[in-house]
Amino acid sequence: MARADRLERLERQRIDAEADYRALLLAALNRCAGGVWGLFEHNWKDRAQRANFAEDVATLSELAEAINKMRATLFIEPFTLHDEFMAARGPVSSSAVGEPKQARAWLAKLKAQGIG
8 A cells, every 4th residue: 555655646746747847848948939049059159048048957857857767666658858858959050940949849849739
């Protein structure tokens, strides 16, 4: 019985952590869509731009790590949203869309998935 209670509690914690992750990601994406650069690190050499979202990205990474540990304990597939987000970051060619436009595309994609 105690094990079932622990697993149920862990499941609630996982659901809450994933909700926190999504809320923070949506807030960062909305800020970026509003014109603040740095979330996707297109200009990774610009420290000021990277600093705009450094705390958010660090928190998202910490949350994702905790979520994946909980999911592993619960025998649930890994939390892929963070992996997709991290894969979308980094230097791009000069012809790539800007970060605000990329953030709006992410917001649209998440909304289509029922997130946001």
